[in-house]
Amino acid sequence: MVTIADVAQKAGVSISTVSYVMSGKRTISQETRDRVESAIDALGFSPHAGARSLASRATNVIGLQAPLRSGVDVHVIMQVVTGVVTRARTQGYDILLLASDDAKALQRAARGSMVDALLVMDVESDDPRIATLTDLPHPSVLIGLPAGRRALPCVDFDFEAAGWLAVDRLVALGHRDLALIGSPPEVMARHTSYADRLARGFLAACEANDVSGTIHPCPSTPEAAQTVDRVVSEHPSATGFLVHNEGALPHAAARLAVHGGDRFDTVALCPEDVAATVPGLADSISVPAEAIGAAATDMLCEMLAGSPRQAVRLLPPHLASATKP
Amino acid sequence: MVTIADVAQKAGVSISTVSYVMSGKRTISQETRDRVESAIDALGFSPHAGARSLASRATNVIGLQAPLRSGVDVHVIMQVVTGVVTRARTQGYDILLLASDDAKALQRAARGSMVDALLVMDVESDDPRIATLTDLPHPSVLIGLPAGRRALPCVDFDFEAAGWLAVDRLVALGHRDLALIGSPPEVMARHTSYADRLARGFLAACEANDVSGTIHPCPSTPEAAQTVDRVVSEHPSATGFLVHNEGALPHAAARLAVHGGDRFDTVALCPEDVAATVPGLADSISVPAEAIGAAATDMLCEMLAGSPRQAVRLLPPHLASATKP
C-alpha cells in the first residue's frame, strides 16, 4: 500500500506538505506542488479513506436509503438513485447504499461515522425515521414530502402542480369530463403523500376549470384494463384521462384506445423514457426523477458546506412529448 | 461522539476488553461481557468505521458497480442490487455504490481502501475493467459472464440452459416451428454474452428436438409489435415463441395474441414479477435476479474469508407460473 509518507519521501518534502498539496489549505510554491503531484501520480497514491475520516472527522460519504424492494415505479427509483450517485460524485462524495429501510440502519451509519449525511427516500408522514434523523447531528434531506409537521428539508416533484397542468392540458384539448387513473388502492388508502397531492391538484384544477373530475385507484398490473372498463362504463361522459401508475400505464393506455379511439385523450404522469414506450398518449408530464435525486444531493452538499438550510424544494412539472400519431 | 474508551470506563474494564467483546476474538467471562454489552447499549456506541478500518485493514464494505443508466431491464438490475445489498448486510458488509462504470472508479475505491472487495455488473468480453480488477489485490466477482479468457470469478444466470428449457417446453406443447424474440439489435450486434448464450442454447435445443427455430432482434419499445408482425408474416408456420426482452414483452405478447390466438404459445424469459404483469403467457422462465446478486455476494464473502476461489457459477433456469387463462 502506498502511503502519504511514501509520497513525501519520493518528493523530498514532509508529510504535511503532501497533505496540504492535496487539500489546498495552505499556499505551496509551484515547484513543490509539481514535485508532489508527480510523486502522487507516479506512485498511484490514494489517501486511505479510513485514516482520513479518523483525522478529519469527515467521510465524504453520503448514506442513501432507497426502497429497493418496492414493486412500484422501479424506473423512478432507479433514476433518482442515478441522479444522487452522479451528482454526489461531482461534489466529491460517494454513496453508501443502506440495506434496510428502518431507523436502525440510519443510526448505525451515522453513529459509526460511516457517513457525513443522510438521504432518505419514501418517507411517510408518521415515519419513525423522521425523529431519528432529527436527533442525529448529521444533516439529512428527504426525497419526498411527508405530510404533517415538516421537521426536515425535503425535495420532491410538485405533484399538485402536475395535477393542475394535466387538467389544463386536457381541458385545452376540449375535454369537459376527466378521470384520474391513479396509484394502487393500497397506496391511495395509506394516503401516501404524492397520491394525495396529485389528487388535490387534479380536483382543484377541475373545479377552477369548471369541468368534472373523478379519481380511481388502479392496480399496477394487467387488471388495470378492468379498472378502465369500469371507469368508462360508470362515467360514459369522461373523455380526458390522466394516468399516474407506471405498471398500469401500458394496459390502461391500450384499453382506453380500444374504448375511446380518437374521442379520448390520455396524459401520462411518469418519467419521460417510460412514456416513450407507450403508444397513443396525448401528452406526458415527465417526472424528472434524476433531477430530483440531483437536487436533493445538492441541497445536502450545501448543508454540509454550512449553508443555512432550505426547507422544501418542489420541482415543477413540464409537458413532454406526445406519442399519439 | 461515544468512543470505545467511554464504554471501557463505564464498564470498568480496559479498552481492549471492549474490543474483544465486540470481535469475539478472545474468551471473556460472562460477567464482564454482560457489563460491557450493557455499557455499549446504554451509551449507544458504534465503533468508528474509519478508525476500525485503519487499525484492522478491513472496511467491511463491498464496492458495487451497477449500470444505473441502462434503459434496458431496469427490473433485473434493481433486483440484483437488492440481492447484493441484502445478502451483504447479513454477512456484515455494507455496499458502496460506485458512480461511474469505468476502471478508474474501481481503482479509486480500492486504492483508497474504501472497500474490501468489488462486485461488477455488466462486464463485456474485452472490458478494460477486467485487467484492472486482476491487477488489484482485492477480491472481485463479476455478475455476468464475459466471453473470452476467464480471469475472474463470475456469477450469472444460465442463459444457455434457459434456451434449452424454453424449447423443450414449447415442443412439449406441440410446437414444431419456434421463434426467439430477443434483445434489441444493438445488443445482439455487440454479441453481448447473455444474448449469445441464449441463442446458442435455443438453436442447439431446436436441432436436438428436430424442430426449426429462428432468432429475431427486437427493440424494447412498442415497435416490438412491428417486429412480431414481420416475424409472423415471414415465418407463417412459427407457433411457439420465446420472448427475452423486458421492454418489448408486453407489446410482443399482446401482438402475438392478436395474430395467433390459441394457436400460439409464448414463453417469456424475465423476472417472475415482470411476467406476472403480462397476460397470456404459456409459461415464463424466471430470471432469478435477486438470487444472482445474493450468490455473487456470497462468493465474494467466501473469498474474503479465505476460501479458494470458485471460477464460474451459473444459476439454473426454472419454469415459473403461466398467466395464460
Place this chain on the structure above:
DNA sequence: ATGAAAGCGCTAACAC
C-alpha cells in the same frame, strides 16, 4: 513556504 509532532479511535500483539 515548509516541518515536526500530537492526536483521531480502534485492533492486535505482547504482557501477566
Place this chain on the structure above:
DNA sequence: GTGTTAGCGCTTTCAT
C-alpha cells in the same frame, strides 16, 4: 481472563 501499548495513515496545530 484481562490490561498496556504500539501502531494504522492521515489532518492540523504549533513552530520556524
